[in-house]
Amino acid sequence: MDVRLPLTTIGLCLMALLGGCSPADEKPAQSLEDKTAQFEKSLDAITDPKLKDAVSSLGGSLLLLERAQQKLAGKPVETEYGDDAMALLRHYASPQALVDTYINGLFVLRKDASSDYLTDLQPVFPFNFNMPSEFPFPHGLEWQSVTLSNKQVIPFQAEWSETDPGIQLSPSSSSLTAPDDLTLAYPFVEGLEVAKSSQPQPLTLQGKVEVIAPHQVVTFNLTKKDIGQTRTEANVSVTLHSLENNYAEVTVDNRAVLAPEVGDTPLNPLIVQARDQTGQFLARAGSINEDAAQIAFYQKQLAEMQQQTAWSEALEKQLNDELQAFERQQSHHYTKVYFDGPIDSLEVNVLDFSAVTVTRKELNLPIRRFDRNTTDKTIQSLTPPVVVYDDQAGNWLKGASLDAQQLKNSIRITQSVEDASAARIEFDHPSSFNDELLGSSFDPGSTPLTFFTQDDNGQRGTPIELPAEAFEIDPLRATITYDLTLFPETPAYAVGSMPLFLAHIEKHGLDASQLPKGLELRGNALLVDQKVFPAQDWRFFAKDASGNYLKEILLVSHDASTEGPAVLDVHYFYGQPTQLESYQRTDLETIEYGFEVKLDKVPNLTPAQ
Template structure:
């Protein structure tokens, strides 16, 4: 919920909507529902379609802004931790080094498709841009063409054409999570079978990339003592307007004008993070990025709009000129950020775009093939000229020390009674590294459960005698499914014991210069003999000389034939490993989780009479 009203939008401001009320109404603040109803009524009176659309656009945005403010203000303060949004930048000495890593770490994988007429291409980026602020630098990537194995060049087109009879390169329609994925589509001929292997295959993908790096990133550490104070470093000044229990208001001023290369580029130069007393980063619940000056501009433009009877090009230019003049006068950036938990300290990061480095590069990337499972005996090289660290590894590996009490404490009981014939009780817990090493050799043992009625005092009543088919227990998924239509009485409680599973995990460290038999390092690739280190029992994490975990690029399992060598798994890393951490499951324990669950009521259980 990060809300910013675009200054290019024109429309109706909430404050002016209120100004049309009668004197008696002014004494009582309007509710959001009343404002919405009045706003919709005012829209009906506008005859000109363009003017009406403009009013609806900004008016709706302002209503959404107020609704978000109210929702964030009353949201219960529940502690929830997140990741360090600046971890990526902290690994590189300069912003430009991060840009170079982003560009030089990019490669293209060929992926199998479900159709012989399609071949999918997946650009693989060294970074996942999922931090709260997204990738902080302005960047653009444009694909141009693919060159096939027969030297034919297929230009990129923004969408697949049903009428184009040739080979096409267009965005993939099957990948919603990876918007940069592409598909090479071969022509379909009715009645003719096509073997994809005989088609010319994609060999290289061409494109161009542009990234703008700021001059510098400034970091300010603030606490409650800094409220109302301004801290300055070089040309950057930060003012902490407010720091309440779960939100902060911050204003940043840059005394130097923006570089010409980004003067018209939307920027997010301000990244605010918070920590609680444990020193952990709190996750964000939302932010508001409009201050009083912006709202005042919208109020002024509304007054001008209300004098109009129709939209015109001259009026539109007038509004645009006002907005541009306002922007040029603004030297500050404002944000009000809400966090999930009580704030102890703030980390305010400011990207200085008063000077920038623009990197433009023509890309010609070989299309590589690394199937997750292959019978190929040759171990391919995938040594990229970049180093990328895995900042989530340390937190993930804390699951290796999970104990019985921690596991029980994290159990969440969820119920579903929408389908009376398949009501469910689920014993869920946050997935951890321990779950990854549970293996498949489960022995749950007995899983007793008894259903009870409710007595006159609302407490647990008598047990209910049930036929075996009335309920089913799935201990491997920690789920109980029961059929209310087979219950002679309405159940109110379920009491029993659900088995949970906990791995004993042994950790050790290895120098890559002294690896035991079954482990071999070939450049940046760790080759693991599955006969010595079976995958269901072992995990490997690599570090370089900095002591940071290296991010794994991908893994390939080489499944050998009967007369071939032992099956091996190859793990490729962004960087050169100098040490390994090994994690071995030494035992699997069953933990009995005793429960008494107050059952949710189904609307129409239809019990047996």
């Protein structure tokens, strides 16, 4: 039995956890540190390993909830904007159209691995699997086999085997961030050299996919005037309990029962978003999905386990029966969502799984070869039968209009003094499209820097004379490294100027039917002549007739000669471009960022003699 609290998103409730005092008690609130220490002490007293694991898991989850509560409740209200988490769904006429796009847009790339005995296979998905654009429906993908050029079928196996003498298809061990990548491993014979080209080559990858789509998505737009009110559409009701400066509490009820196809599937049917007065979406800071009744129930189960001396089948059955009975009584879905910034309006999107469409498909995908750099003069076609938009492009391209003051205002200064001989000051700023077009011709200019002591009033004191090797400035990484063991006096302030780099970018719109020399559209592929539009100075984005940016599938650079860099870049898009946008770096400006930094102290530092 798994008695842990489900923590797909951290839940929390404003109540005492783990045996807190009753309302009648007048003892001061116990700190989280004290509760944690008390709980760990109680665990030490449990000798039965199964009981100890169960208590540790549930109790630890409850402590995690309270820790999340404290962190989110104490978070300063600083505005940060995010992307529209519903953008993916808004582009398609129905949830099923989104499912069809996901399945039909899938293809497989062949990539050479580091060894002649390995070939990597990379499934390419039309959608990114990271928030906020995560594919929102329950889905599963299972690879089964690969068919080779000699018609041999190699079955998929969960891991590579050292003792298997044949060709093997298994998950790639070289790609931790892409769990669907596969590796085809040919047998290695000591002393026998076998050219990869003589090995049977992978032609098609087989698998099966299943996706469950809700029959509808219901959207509610709420403001403070809706607090305490219940809004209903068809079988779905939403109640807004609170809408504070940077968080909202919502309960959703679906009077229709879940479709049997998703009865055992973990679901998160809510997508809650907030806008501020500018109309932009605020970034999410975290969410809490357990209400007071749920927390009280988990506390009760924890107390029951803590009263036992050993784990037993009877205790497991009792806890299971209680859990199932409690879950059957839960007809609503609660969430408390925190945002980075003051909320003006709330958008609650409910995925209604009371009726669903289950799509199952056997996959037999051809394996394509598109190297990032190639000497092949042939321009291959790559035309998936789907249209996919790049919903992050609009925000990313705002960086094209970045000015000097905005760049200065975005700088965040951080320090590191863990290593006294390599203390650091770093001048960071959020990555932007402007950074992408900085090129490589930097002229940092002068980088003055002086360290100062602290006077009796705690203010900047006298300058410290230092040998040249006491500090180093890396203007390209905007970093200062200094060796405190070479300082004759303890520094308290660093004063100087750090160069920042700003690209001047010109934007132009281009009609796909009237492109200048050096640009050519072949279907969904944009060919860019690097002699006319070198990549270090130019970027191109494509839109279709809807006015939305098309997502780029991949980029191939063709080198038609053995001399010099690539002469032709080919950009492939999910969809047919009708408009292009060009962005050209016309100049690179160096901006002096003056600073006075109060230095973090290093304990027990002895100045150089």
